[in-house]
Amino acid sequence: MESTIIKSRNFNASFGSNHVVKNVNIDIPRNHIIAVMGPSGCGKTTYLRCINRMHELIPGATSSGEMDLNGEDVYQMHPIFVRLKIGMVFQRPNPFPNLSIYDNVIAGYKLNGIKLPKAERDRIVEQSLTKVALWKEVKDSLNKKGSFLSGGQQQRLCIARTVAMEPEVILFDEPTSALDPISTSTVEELFHELKANYTLIIVTHNMQQAARVSDKTAFFFLGELVEYDETKIMFTNPKDNRTQNYITGRFS
Amino acid sequence: MNIDSVKFRLGKNRGFQILIYVLAFACVVPLLAILLFIIKAGITKINWHFLVNIPKPVGETGGGIANALVGSIIIILVASVIAIPIGILAGVYLSENRKSKLAYWTRLSTDILQGVPSIVIGIVAYFWLVKPLRGFSALSGSVALAIMMLPIVVRSTEETLKLLPPSLKEAALALGMPFHRVIFKVVIPVGIGGILSGVMLSIARITGETAPLLFTAFGNPYLSFKLTKPMQSLPLLIFNYATSPYNDWHDLAWGASLILLVWVIFLNIFTKIITRKWKVQL
Ligand SMILES: Nc1ncnc2c1ncn2[C@@H]1O[C@H](COP(=O)(O)OP(=O)(O)OP(=O)(O)O)[C@@H](O)[C@H]1O
Ligand SMILES: [Mg+2]
Numbered sequence: 001m002e003s004t005i006i007k008s009r010n011f012n013a014s015f016g017s018n019h020v021v022k023n024v025n026i027d028i029p030r031n032h033i034i035a036v037m038g039p040s041g042c043g044k045t046t047y048l049r050c051i052n053r054m055h056e057l058i059p060g061a062t063s064s065g066e067m068d069l070n071g072e073d074v075y076q077m078h079p080i081f082v083r084l085k086i087g088m089v090f091q092r093p094n095p096f097p098n099l100s101i102y103d104n105v106i107a108g109y110k111l112n113g114i115k116l117p118k119a120e121r122d123r124i125v126e127q128s129l130t131k132v133a134l135w136k137e138v139k140d141s142l143n144k145k146g147s148f149l150s151g152g153q154q155q156r157l158c159i160a161r162t163v164a165m166e167p168e169v170i171l172f173d174e175p176t177s178a179l180d181p182i183s184t185s186t187v188e189e190l191f192h193e194l195k196a197n198y199t200l201i202i203v204t205h206n207m208q209q210a211a212r213v214s215d216k217t218a219f220f221f222l223g224e225l226v227e228y229d230e231t232k233i234m235f236t237n238p239k240d241n242r243t244q245n246y247i248t249g250r251f252s
Numbered sequence: 253m254n255i256d257s258v259k260f261r262l263g264k265n266r267g268f269q270i271l272i273y274v275l276a277f278a279c280v281v282p283l284l285a286i287l288l289f290i291i292k293a294g295i296t297k298i299n300w301h302f303l304v305n306i307p308k309p310v311g312e313t314g315g316g317i318a319n320a321l322v323g324s325i326i327i328i329l330v331a332s333v334i335a336i337p338i339g340i341l342a343g344v345y346l347s348e349n350r351k352s353k354l355a356y357w358t359r360l361s362t363d364i365l366q367g368v369p370s371i372v373i374g375i376v377a378y379f380w381l382v383k384p385l386r387g388f389s390a391l392s393g394s395v396a397l398a399i400m401m402l403p404i405v406v407r408s409t410e411e412t413l414k415l416l417p418p419s420l421k422e423a424a425l426a427l428g429m430p431f432h433r434v435i436f437k438v439v440i441p442v443g444i445g446g447i448l449s450g451v452m453l454s455i456a457r458i459t460g461e462t463a464p465l466l467f468t469a470f471g472n473p474y475l476s477f478k479l480t481k482p483m484q485s486l487p488l489l490i491f492n493y494a495t496s497p498y499n500d501w502h503d504l505a506w507g508a509s510l511i512l513l514v515w516v517i518f519l520n521i522f523t524k525i526i527t528r529k530w531k532v533q534l
Contacts, residue, residue: 054426059351084428094419097532098441108427111437147533158423165427 005030005169005199006051011065013043013050015058021047022223024065028216030168033195035210035231036203038220039246044203047220048171051201052086053079069169084108087162091174093154095146095161102142104157105129108165128164132156132190152183159190163198170194172202176209188213207247211235219243287513294510297503306475307489310498317508319475320489323390326477327469327485328455330394335401336451342402343409343447344435350414358406366403373399374464382468390476390483393469397461401454408450412443417534445530452523456516462487486512 006028013021020043028034036044049055050063053074067074074082095104096111103110105125116124125142129135134156138149146157155175162170176184191200191213204210210217210231217234219227219242227234227243238244301316308315342358349355373396381392420442424434440447465471470482471492486508494505 052426054422057422057425080428080430083426088426090419090422090426092419094417094423096420096423096438096442097534098438107424108429111424111427111429111433113433145533161427 003030004028005070006201007066007068007071009066009068011047011050011063011067013046013055013063014061015046016060020223021050021063024225026218026225026228028169028199028201030199031195031197032215033191033200033202033213035214035217036201036220037205037207037210037217037246038226040205042220043223044220045173048088048173048201048203051169051171052088053082054088084165085167086169086171087165087167088171089155089159089162089173089175092178093151093158095149095154095157097145097147099146100143101138101146101149101157104146105160105164107161124164128160129157131163131193132160133186133193134160150183152179152186155179155183155187156190159187159194163194167198169199169201172200174203174205177205184209207235219246221246290506290510290513293506294508297507298510302504302507307473307493307501307504310501313500315500315504317486317489317504317511319472319484320486320508321511322475322477323469323472323483324459324485324487326479327390327393327397327465327483328459330391330479331397331401331458332451332455334394334398335405335454338398339402339405339451339454340409340440340447342406344413344439346406346410347413348435359410362403362406365399366407369463370396370400370461371463371466374467377464378467385480387480388468388470388482389480390469391479393465393483393485394479396464396468397458400458400461400464404454404457405447405450408453409443409447412446412450413439415446416443420534442532442534445527445532448530449523449527452519452526456519456523459516459519460487460512462491466491486515 004027006026008024008026011021011024012019022043024047036048038044046055050067051074055061055063056079063075069077069082069085074086096107099107099110102125105128106116106121108114109116109121109124126135126139129138134153137153138144138157146154149157155178159170159175176187179187188209191202194200202210202214214231216229217231218225219234219238219240221242227238227240229239234243235247238247301314303316303321304318305314305316306319307317342362346355346358377392377396377399381395382388385392416439420438421434424438425431429437465485465488469485469488471488472482472484474484476483490505490508490512493501493508496502
């Protein structure tokens with residue numbers, strides 16, 4: 001039986017008077033990969049940032065409705081607690097430029113002032129880097145700055161940093177759009193590995209990517225969740241003709 | 253187009269090139285002239301004895317500037333301790349709250365403060381601190397200098413932090429970091445090169461300030477470590493001794509001028525090194 005990890009009910013988000021996420025209702029099952037698609041400006045990023053309460057950091061941004069994590073409304077929890085449970089990976093790799101690769105991985109502990117014994121830290125670093133298939137490449141240069149890595153390696157470092165915090169859900173906002181094809185496929189393979197332990201929600205403009213990696217796909221259009229179903233069904237037999245038009249490339 | 257007019261224009265061009273070379277060199281001349289002059293006048297006065305002794309009374313030869321050197325260091329250190337934390341935090345506020353009313357007024361005040369003549373700041377410090385506390389003191393001098401440092405530190409911090417990509421802060425926030433940790437553990441460390449260069453420049457700026465100290469630290473012919481008492485400093489010593497009628501005292505002033513100059517040059521070079529070394533590759 002699938003259990004729901006994220007549940008939205010009548011969820012709305014705005015920037016001032018600009019209503020960009022409209023009445024979204026969705027149930028996201030645990031340990032699945034969900035692709036979020038839709039034309040540019042339809043509110044995908046905004047919705048994603050509402051899940052871990054990053055949206056409210058923008059001046060003038062508001063939201064309403066229900067957003068549950070394991071049945072508990074995240075808007076009733078402390079945002080810091082929410083963000084520890086729901087990690088986020090951004091479009092452009094953003095490792096901390098002042099920290100070494102090693103410290104980047106444990107940044108969530110180190111910068112939060114959580115003291116861990118050295119052995120524990122070493123374990124977390126090795127484990128997280130192994131999970132993102134970066135360990136072999138960087139194990140001899142852990143003390144180098146993270147910003148010396150290639151774009152694809154930096155993005156995997158950012159994923160490692162998120163994974164190290166052992167969140168339940170990881171949000172990805174177009175995680176491969178700044179990467180070359182080879183790095184992209186490395187990151188895509190990673191998604192399959194991560195699925196065993198985490199729930200992944202991935203915003204992507206790349207339809208092949210959505211088809212390749214996701215279990216379910218959500219299609220947003222002008223702020224509404226138009227359709228949400230098994231990825232196979234979405235790509236072969238969409239019910240809404242806006243989805244169909246998008247998938248067949250009639251608008252972008 | 254005939255060949256003569258081309259030649260004429262080439263000639264004009266050559267003339268212009270020479271002119272800008274000359275003007276560029278003209279900017280270097282004053283500094284070189286000052287340097288040579290001060291070095292010539294001061295270098296023979298400086299030796300170990302000069303650095304570790306206090307001035308001798310009139311009539312006795314020898315003596316040094318130890319009291320002024322120590323005083324300058326103390327006054328500047330205390331001014332830094334006051335101005336740097338306030339300046340950096342105010343700079344953080346300005347870069348974090350770009351559009352708030354308070355930010356607008358803070359920005360405006362720092363701009364105006366930067367243009368306030370130092371003697372005015374000295375007088376204000378005199379009325380605020382020296383008079384109520386009934387006496388000249390090193391501390392009041394430090395406060396006056398701290399006020400002069402503030403705008404430089406605030407604005408250089410703000411400008412540095414504004415250039416940091418927003419993605420940096422988002423990365424930290426998304427890891428569940430509270431705001432104060434994002435600032436102290438990520439934003440300030442990443443911008444530290446720029447912040448420190450502002451700090452160094454502000455120190456270089458106040459090192460030679462004389463006017464605000466006339467009414468506050470006042471000067472002291474003896475070595476003093478007490479913040480609540482008058483204290484000597486290099487610019488005060490130069491001012492007082494250079495205008496005295498005694499040749500021995502003139503020598504002290506020349507030596508002190510050279511020390512001051514070396515100090516400022518050293519700070520400027522040090523700033524360049526820090527900015528380069530501590531610049532975080534984004
Ligand atoms: N920081 C912001 N301040 C104000 N309005 C914003 C902000 N970010 C986005 N918007 C508005 O919200 C709407 C939705 O933007 P959003 O970034 O969620 O779209 P998106 O689906 O992620 O688009 P894309 O595919 O281009 O990334 C847009 O119309 C945009 O104008
Ligand atoms: Mg987006």
